[in-house]
Amino acid sequence: MTTVRAPITFDPQSLIVATGGTLRQTARMLNLDPANLCRPLSSRQADSYATRLGYHPEEIWGAAWNDQDE
Numbered sequence: 001m002t003t004v005r006a007p008i009t010f011d012p013q014s015l016i017v018a019t020g021g022t023l024r025q026t027a028r029m030l031n032l033d034p035a036n037l038c039r040p041l042s043s044r045q046a047d048s049y050a051t052r053l054g055y056h057p058e059e060i061w062g063a064a065w066n067d068q069d070e
Contacts, residue, residue: 008068009040010061015049018060029053043068 016026016037027034030049041049046065050057058065 008043008064010043010046010057010064012037012039012041012049014060015041015046015053018050018055019053026053 016023019026019029021029023037024034027037030036030052032049036045046061047057050060
């Protein structure tokens with residue numbers, strides 16, 4: 001029997017903390033509606049948002065970023 005893993009999600013609060021700003025400031029930096037940072041991020045979103053801000057996703061989400069490949 002094949003086991004299907006639930007998609008891994010990432011807490012946007014870690015991204016907000018990394019920028020040193022507020023939710024709204026971070027959303028503005030990313031040209032997003034702040035509501036997009038009020039729910040868990042997919043790995044694709046996490047990667048895109050981190051790199052758009054000049055970070056590697058591992059810098060934001062640490063070991064959780066690497067654990068998604070297992």
